[in-house]
Amino acid sequence: MKVVKFGGSSLASGKQIEKVFQIVQSDFERRVIVVSAPGKRFAADRKVTDLLIECAEQCLLNNDPLQWVERVLERYSSIALELQLSNEIVKEIENDLAGRLAEDRSKPNQFIDLVKASGEDNHAKLVAAYFLKQGVEAHYVNPKDAGLFVSADPGNAQVLPETYELLYSLRERSGILIFPGFFGYSKEGDVYTFSRSGSDVTGSILANGLKADLYENFTDVDAVYSVNPSIVSRPREVKELTYREMRELSYAGFSVLHDEALVPAFKAGIPVQIKNTNNPSAPGTRIVSERDNTNGPVVGIASDQGFCSIYVSKYLMNREVGFGRKLLAILESFGLSYEHIPSGIDDISIILRENQFKPLMEKEIKERIETELRTDEVVIERGLALIMVVGEGMRHNIGTTARASKALANANVNIEMINQGSSEVSMMFGVKEIDEKRAVRALYEEFFAAVTV
Numbered sequence: 387m388k389v390v391k392f393g394g395s396s397l398a399s400g401k402q403i404e405k406v407f408q409i410v411q412s413d414f415e416r417r418v419i420v421v422s423a424p425g426k427r428f429a430a431d432r433k434v435t436d437l438l439i440e441c442a443e444q445c446l447l448n449n450d451p452l453q454w455v456e457r458v459l460e461r462y463s464s465i466a467l468e469l470q471l472s473n474e475i476v477k478e479i480e481n482d483l484a485g486r487l488a489e490d491r492s493k494p495n496q497f498i499d500l501v502k503a504s505g506e507d508n509h510a511k512l513v514a515a516y517f518l519k520q521g522v523e524a525h526y527v528n529p530k531d532a533g534l535f536v537s538a539d540p541g542n543a544q545v546l547p548e549t550y551e552l553l554y555s556l557r558e559r560s561g562i563l564i565f566p567g568f569f570g571y572s573k574e575g576d577v578y579t580f581s582r583s584g585s586d587v588t589g590s591i592l593a594n595g596l597k598a599d600l601y602e603n604f605t606d607v608d609a610v611y612s613v614n615p616s617i618v619s620r621p622r623e624v625k626e627l628t629y630r631e632m633r634e635l636s637y638a639g640f641s642v643l644h645d646e647a648l649v650p651a652f653k654a655g656i657p658v659q660i661k662n663t664n665n666p667s668a669p670g671t672r673i674v675s676e677r678d679n680t681n682g683p684v685v686g687i688a689s690d691q692g693f694c695s696i697y698v699s700k701y702l703m704n705r706e707v708g709f710g711r712k713l714l715a716i717l718e719s720f721g722l723s724y725e726h727i728p729s730g731i732d733d734i735s736i737i738l739r740e741n742q743f744k745p746l747m748e749k750e751i752k753e754r755i756e757t758e759l760r761t762d763e764v765v766i767e768r769g770l771a772l773i774m775v776v777g778e779g780m781r782h783n784i785g786t787t788a789r790a791s792k793a794l795a796n797a798n799v800n801i802e803m804i805n806q807g808s809s810e811v812s813m814m815f816g817v818k819e820i821d822e823k824r825a826v827r828a829l830y831e832e833f834f835a836a837v838t839v
């Protein structure tokens with residue numbers, strides 16, 4: 387049995403939903419279908435989720451949300467028209483949205499979640515109505531009835547452990563189950579969404595709970611590419627990679643799959659297959675526990691901007707008990723989370739996401755570190771990009787770091803920082819943002835250009 391998730395662009399129009407129907411029909415194992423809200427039909431289009439968030443925000447400002455409501459309903463009614471569905475489904479969606487907008491607004495973030503989750507919830511109902519019209523037994527499933535319980539964190543819900551066992555009973559239901567992605571219910575019965583693009587997470591949770599044989603994730607690209615195609619043209623497709631490799635790649639900008647979506651599938655050992663709704667016969671990319679590493683040490687190169695480093699040096703830091711703890715406690719008091727900590731004998735760098743800084747925070751942090759830890763030097767550097775060179779094969783290959791640094795040196799890129807994760811699945815280079823693209827191209831050239839597929 388397969389759990390199959392379709393993303394927003396795969397469900398953005400009637401024509402796309404027809405493709406989805408064909409894909410589901412072509413394999414009787416595709417039993418549980420997770421749907422996103424209608425996404426973009428063309429580059430300048432708006433996602434229904436974005437419209438819904440704006441709609442909720444307007445309500446919270448006590449403005450008339452009519453214009454947003456109309457735009458959302460227009461998306462559903464044009465899809466219904468294309469699929470020749472009766473107007474009843476559009477009426478149902480209209481009533482549902484009106485009901486949500488009339489709910490209590492005293493907890494603004496909870497209200498936003500309730501409104502934005504309607505994108506998926508109503509689309510699941512519409513898709514189920516279309517399958518039925520095509521003569522296929524299909525049922526919309528409400529996540530609360532199915533037992534998908536989450537923590538009460540607006541916009542960042544986490545699945546509760548009991549969910550997995552509860553979901554298993556869905557296996558007994560007949561027909562094709564159409565399940566809305568992106569949200570679950572708290573124990574108090576309120577709607578909370580995962581972070582953006584979280585329908586991937588729903589699919590993975592269902593695959594785990596139902597003990598599926600495969601989790602298929604349909605999107606709008608043929609495969610995961612070994613590097614960002616907007617930096618290197620026509621890069622190699624990756625046929626197979628491990629959960630850990632995918633995790634490292636999606637951390638640094640590979641956006642094909644939500645970075646929280648791997649854990650549930652991984653825990654249950656369920657392979658994930660990325661496929662293209664617009665080209666379903668393409669094999670796609672398979673994500674598995676283990677793969678053979680005969681294809682060279684590196685599977686992909688990812689990069690992401692928006693990082694900064696706090697460099698701290700103090701002579702004999704290595705002998706000072708509690709130095710690291712005190713330093714991290716200062717960051718904690720500012721509510722900052724860190725990404726990496728490369729360190730030496732007398733110095734340590736803390737890498738953070740820059741967007742966490744509020745105005746003036748930088749100066750205050752620096753002063754507190756200097757006075758409380760009596761350091762020799764504290765330098766905060768902004769505008770860093772992190773480049774991750776990823777591959778399980780690096781563990782068994784000698785000289786990968788040397789090859790990477792040589793390639794960067796030849797491209798005249800100054801390495802600000804190197805960190806090799808303890809798992810040896812990835813190597814991280816910090817470079818200035820302006821050097822990012824040049825660095826990625828040089829690394830791709832080194833590890834992929836000469837390799838024949």
Ligand code: ASP
Nearest residue numbers: 422435568582583584585
């Ligand atoms: N529609 C939601 C979003 O845009 C969730 C998803 O598509 O997975 O973030």
